[in-house]
Amino acid sequence: MNSFERMAPDQIARLALAVCATAEAMGQSLSSDAAELIADDLADYPATAVSAALKSCRRGGGKLTTDSILQRVQAADGRPGKDEAWAIAMTTNDEFETVVLTDEIQLALAAAKPVLDSGDKVGARMAFISAYERLVGQAREDAKPVNWHVSVGFDANRRIQAVTRAVQIQRIPREHGQKYLADLSVEPVTEGGRALAGLITGEISYPAPGLRKKLELVKSSMLEMRKASAERKDEMRIEAANELADRRALLMQQAQDLEAKRAVQ
Template sequence: MNSCERLTLEQIARLALAIVATAEVLGQSLTADAAEMMADDLADYPAGTVSAALKACRRELNGKLTLAAILQRVQAADGRPGKDEAWAIAMTTNDEFETVVLTDEIQLALAAAKPVLDAGDKVGARMAFISAYERLVGQAREDAKQVNWHISVGFDANRRIQAVTRAVQMQRIPREHGQKYLADLSVEPVTEGGRALAGLITGEINYPAPGLRKKLELVKNSMMEMRKASAERKDEMRIEAANELADRRALLIQQAQQLEAKRAVQ
């Protein structure tokens, strides 16, 4: 199901005229009927995105204007990362302390590649991931679905702030969503740098209340415990961390299955 509002008949008519004009700039004669058919095929995409794609065609094309050429530029502007960047984002989920902002397609492709990755074949896992990712992205673009970025929360509070701030700056999540997420954080950033990053979004810098200071003191004590722990306790803590990572991966798989189920009923 298309997540964008379809263009109105008036907008489609204006788009058809723009297509004819673009074809003429490229030295091509295009009939009104052909332009109207192309405009109707493009009507599921935002008008601004299609207009930008036509402008790119006028600048970049040397041959004839085709629907495929316009669609290529429309789809490339949907905000979905390329396969190599998507794989790098997926691999970031291996760090349980890292907060990761990822798309539905990255999460679903990671679930598809997980059995190969768990077997220790990273090269094969990458191939499986890219194959699934390109298929999922192709289907989403064919259905004219907008990209959906969401957050997988890690344990490090400062990294949460950094990840959300970066996602807002890259326009992957709306600023108001970033503000709400930062307001809902249960633990304040540990460092002044973290608070400064949060201020870029919220517009204000909040200092820890006494209750939060107590929580931060517990975090600090826990870190000191790790430094002073015996070799046996360190092994136990590493096992606990590995279990937490496994739980996080299981959650990502569960969410991916839910996404797949939703796609099936749409």
């Protein structure tokens, strides 16, 4: 199912002319019928992406084909490469880290989870990459735009940093970033956190008395952790492991929901 809006007939006609002109600039002869066929094949993708791809073809040289244009269009769809995708997937192992990931990363991670749980990280990476490349290939063939979403961690400041970074590199629209912060009811616990939140919300906030009290509680908790007995530390580690298991279970459920949606499309 194509999630992009197909180009209008007049846009397709202009695209056919651009394809002809590009072929001529590259030293090729292309009939108007062939250009119209290529334009029709490309009409399911954003006009700006196709225009950029044609420009890249003119600069790169070689033979102009539908495939050579499509490769450039798809490579610019915002989906990370397999190595970056694996690194993002592994970040979900830290329950305190807020992770911004794509549908394909989440589905591939779910596919690799049985191997990862067995302790074979090398095998898990291979399984992840295989699934990820297949999922990305299918999404690109269906002309589906990339969908980035947030997996929330426990550290409030990291939530702000992750969402802010995602907005800055245009993985999440600014308005979505504002909504994420509002929905998460994030209260920055450091000056840096407040500054980062201000980049998205445009608002400057100052520590309220209640927030200062929370800071004191956090500080006391940290001191308690340092003084905790070995037995209490073990309990804390178990609690952290349980929280991580809960997070993984949520990611798996979300992946199953995504698969179910894909099945009915």
